[in-house]
Amino acid sequence: xxxxxxxxxxxxxxxxxxxxxxxxxxxxxxxxxxxxxxxxxxxxxxxxxxxxxxxxxxxxxxxxxxxxxxxxxxxxxxxxx
Numbered sequence: 001x002x003x004x005x006x007x008x009x010x011x012x013x014x015x016x017x018x019x020x021x022x023x024x025x026x027x028x029x030x031x032x033x034x035x036x037x038x039x040x041x042x043x044x045x046x047x048x049x050x051x052x053x054x055x056x057x058x059x060x061x062x063x064x065x066x067x068x069x070x071x072x073x074x075x076x077x078x079x080x081x
Contacts, residue, residue: 001045001056002020002044003019003061004042005040005041005043012031013027014027014030026047028052032051034055040062040066041057041058
């Protein structure tokens with residue numbers, strides 16, 4: 001399985017970024033992904049062409065990534081004071 005980040009969701013499609021190289025993206029139908037996903041979620045997928053064979057939301061990885069971003073933003077805010 002390969003890790004991706006949900007970049008955006010529009011018109012029942014999700015744009016996902018490859019975690020190892022975020023310059024690479026795919027557009028996947030939402031029906032192929034776990035329910036209740038949202039932008040910023042980190043997921044693991046097994047994909048065959050445009051068909052998702054297996055999908056899992058990585059809740060712990062998503063939480064950790066959001067915490068890292070919040071910490072960086074806080075450091076930037078404090079640096080500008």
